[in-house]
Amino acid sequence: MEDGPLQVLTVATAPYPDQRPCSGGLRRRVGVFQGRRHYLHNFLQSVFSCIDLRDRQGCTVVVGGDGRFFNRTAMEVVVQMAAANGVGRLIVGCHGIMSTPAVSCAVRKYKAMGGIVLTASHRPGGPQGDFGVKFNSANGGPAQEGVTNKIYQICRTLEEFTICPGLRVDLGTLGRQEFDLENKFKPFTVEMVDSVESYANLLRNIFDFAALKELLSGEHRIRIRVDAMSGVMGPYVRRILCEELGAPAKSVVNCVPLEDFGGRRPDPNLTYAADLVDSMQDGRYDLGAAFDGDGDRNMILGRHGVFVTPSDSLAVIAANIFCIPYFQHTGVRGFARSMPTSAAVDKVAKATKIDLYETPVGWRFFGNLMDAGRLSLCGEESFGTGGDHIREKDGLWSVLAWLSILATRRQSVDDIVKDHWRKYGRNYYTRYDYKDVDLDAACELMEDLEMLLTDKSFVGQRFAVADNIYQVEQADNFEYTDPVDSTITRNQGLRIMFTNGSRIIYRLSGTGGVGATIRVYIDSYEKEDIFQDTQVMLAPLATIALKISQLHVRTGRSGPSMIT
Ligand code: G6P
Ligand code: ZN
16 A cells, blocks of 8 residues: 555646547547547546446456557546546456456456456457457446447536555455555545456356366367467466366467557458468368467367367357256347348257347447347347356357367267258358448448338349359348337348348448548348358359449449458
């Protein structure tokens, strides 16, 4: 404890008009946080001010981070400002590091008012990379739009912030640290916790650890390769997969969290986790997995690097949900996917007569359904899957879900996916991304496209490529009425639905970097012809998607920046 009470200062500041948080919080280049005076302080003050004073006084808040560059500096500011703003107790991950799923878990466990995660998720790190601040509500999930709007409103008119500049927290020592503040009766407490342990405990109560241990270290063990991408997940996978479930130490790689993620983008897909794909090629490993910087996203690969699309991953987990003991106990209340995610899970929902919800992009919509007891399992095409044990997508949970399926079925990843297609048919699925498109050009394109496809004459139109003919059954700009609180969320992506069940979706990314990112999603269902190449199968629809939108002409591009 310091000598004498710590001073609480009120500092004058000027508002920044550009601090509107996206679904993942406020994400900016590190240089913006470093170079603009009080940029971080302003945003944090708006987050604290957005919590009603009565609720804030003496409350508990959880703070985590993915360990990227600026994490430690920002963590010190969070602690100093939380103290000054009346928060009574902070639960902090050791060294300021705690994954997004672990923060969600801790918010619920400690009945906290909310959580702050210092992360820019899958975006690059280091001094030239991105940094971000995300706010989660008391349910442990991303704040609802009403809350993020309020934060933004406060940001725009902010004139001052409060801080305890003399407060020095020791981020490296587990346990409780107390600080006396001037004009406060009770000390402000910081609890440095081993977040891996409480998260591991959560998973122990969901999965059959004995069966998973047998799978990873027993006589007929399988071999896995898990890439923590130098993000936050290293300590979690080491402890849980290696120490507890007995996977050999060499099964996990890039397990030391690095400020710049070792120069790689911590984005678990075929492009940025190419090393993992390469190391799987020779067939040595039965399952491969990678995570993003903060550990909520995941990618699953089978032997020889066979890619399981996130949409298929969701559908397969849904179809095998009772391989996970947790769901045997709770039952299954509902499945959900974001609108652009392929409709593969819909087939499982239909066959099992379980409710299926189609929500806008962003995890917070799932949280509302889970809080109301209507949803058990959900996922998004953007490499997210999770259950109602927390209110965030959960990378390591997803890997253990797959391992549980492997342990029960004793089949390869590839065979499980193929069996799934044989039973339910296959949704061929791809996403085209056009990055760094001029913002005005992108907005105009979307406006014109909306006009075109919401015109009455559009329904019924036929589009032909070679022998393939697609007829429009319905087209709209997706809007969602929350079945729990009836809030309406509009303008969530343009959809064209064809009579044969195929869909083309156009959407502007809510998380992209410079300018706009246009995403085109293509989803096409086949009952019989299930073993073809995705790009070959979807080529006619891709041609139609480009033709309808005039995307290449209007953006001056000759092809997508990335195909997933
Ligand atoms: C974040 C959210 C996800 C969402 C994704 C969409 O990662 O946590 O829930 O699916 O953004 O990103 P996009 O760039 O497509 O808006
Ligand atoms: Zn993430």
